[in-house]
Amino acid sequence: MKHVIVIGGGLAGLSTAVYISEKGIKVTLLEASPKLGGRAYSISNQNQNDVYDNGQHLMMGCYNETLSFLKKIGSHELVEIQKNMEVTFVEEGGIVNKLSAPGIFYPFNLLTAVLKYKALSLRNRFRVINFIMDLSCCADEDLKDLSVIEWLLQKNQNDETLKKFWEILIVGTMNTTPEKASAQIFDEVLREVFLGGNRASKIVIPKVGLSELFSIPADKFLKSLKCEALTSEKVEKVLLDNNIINKIKTNKHEYEKFDAVVFAIPPHSFDKILFLDSRGHAATHRFQLAFNEFKYSSILNIHLWLKENPFKEKFYGFIESEIHWLFNHGKHISLTVSSADSLCKIENEKIVEDFYSELKIYFPIFKKELVTEWKVIKEKRATFIPDCASNELRKSIASPFPNMFFAGDWTDTELPATIEGAVLSGKLAAQKSCSFLNY
Numbered sequence: 420m421k422h423v424i425v426i427g428g429g430l431a432g433l434s435t436a437v438y439i440s441e442k443g444i445k446v447t448l449l450e451a452s453p454k455l456g457g458r459a460y461s462i463s464n465q466n467q468n469d470v471y472d473n474g475q476h477l478m479m480g481c482y483n484e485t486l487s488f489l490k491k492i493g494s495h496e497l498v499e500i501q502k503n504m505e506v507t508f509v510e511e512g513g514i515v516n517k518l519s520a521p522g523i524f525y526p527f528n529l530l531t532a533v534l535k536y537k538a539l540s541l542r543n544r545f546r547v548i549n550f551i552m553d554l555s556c557c558a559d560e561d562l563k564d565l566s567v568i569e570w571l572l573q574k575n576q577n578d579e580t581l582k583k584f585w586e587i588l589i590v591g592t593m594n595t596t597p598e599k600a601s602a603q604i605f606d607e608v609l610r611e612v613f614l615g616g617n618r619a620s621k622i623v624i625p626k627v628g629l630s631e632l633f634s635i636p637a638d639k640f641l642k643s644l645k646c647e648a649l650t651s652e653k654v655e656k657v658l659l660d661n662n663i664i665n666k667i668k669t670n671k672h673e674y675e676k677f678d679a680v681v682f683a684i685p686p687h688s689f690d691k692i693l694f695l696d697s698r699g700h701a702a703t704h705r706f707q708l709a710f711n712e713f714k715y716s717s718i719l720n721i722h723l724w725l726k727e728n729p730f731k732e733k734f735y736g737f738i739e740s741e742i743h744w745l746f747n748h749g750k751h752i753s754l755t756v757s758s759a760d761s762l763c764k765i766e767n768e769k770i771v772e773d774f775y776s777e778l779k780i781y782f783p784i785f786k787k788e789l790v791t792e793w794k795v796i797k798e799k800r801a802t803f804i805p806d807c808a809s810n811e812l813r814k815s816i817a818s819p820f821p822n823m824f825f826a827g828d829w830t831d832t833e834l835p836a837t838i839e840g841a842v843l844s845g846k847l848a849a850q851k852s853c854s855f856l857n858y
Contacts, residue, residue, distance in 0.1 A: 422677040429457020431826040432683030433637040434845025446646040451653035461628030470628040481611040481619035482839040492636040501621040508736045525617035538583045562602040570602035594802045660697045683826035686710035718801035719759035724751040724792040767795040802836030
């Protein structure tokens, strides 16, 4: 039986392992940390008898690969897909504006949603509608060297449409500012959301924690096929002979009997792995140097447990606020800030106090006395920055060894660093590995 080693147990690694194992190939997955899931995992709060996620991930109906993956591992019923796209946005003073698509034929439902979005003036709603309609007839537009802000301004968008519509979508999907984000990648995102059919724009809401949704059922799937996912097993050395990887050393074991290796780890993690030639000499390869060129952006999540929950909707988007999203879990709420590099330098207590004040501005019904406990999670290298430079970098990276493959949201998926990008990259890496093994 052929044997593939997958290094990294995040969503890209789990996706890779699942898609390879279903072909009848033995898979051994090695994860350095004590848990699977990478940046999408759940934590138990014993004090509150509750579970919370390290970070809330907003998924959409256009996440076709993610939804297919969940179906394959048997957890697709643990998400709820909106009947019609609806997002509640809040401005200062508790002013609520809904981006709500009625139950009429696509794409008229989406255009109607924008037309009724009262955060924008009527004239500016038509600016956004014209932009969306242009997407369907401008597929050959050269956006390679443009930032999102440059592109939007070229397309007749203005300060109000940027602040009250586009920035929320840009920062949420790209985890960086409109000034840094690549127009080419954002164009792909918009095409998926607005031109991907009726389901594409609907929000997908997990009913359970991310571990229960992804890593636990994926692990069970692998076990059912006699494959294994080993945690707390850190790869330290990779040995080569005749340009082929033939041995892997971890902090626990040595592996020699395998046919291919998939590295499903972030670019910066390659610095911790030593590549040795047949004489035992260390060598730095071109792909490792390329990995050092990636730049990263952080995400901040604050979880607040409440005596009473005054929030009615399952989630809210914030207009012109440091807080970008509020997710309502019943017992607790989660506040998410993307592109949060400056906030991550501030002490947790100060952040929480500032956000109490910000919540009060946007939700006058909120009182900090409602909070019984809080947790702050800072993911300082949450995602790579999808700017023009990284877009070209991702296209240029290739494995120098025939039996080595890459997976990860940073690979050339044409998407930003999202769950969808990670799952898709795993599927693509699995296809390449299986092709190499003639499966």
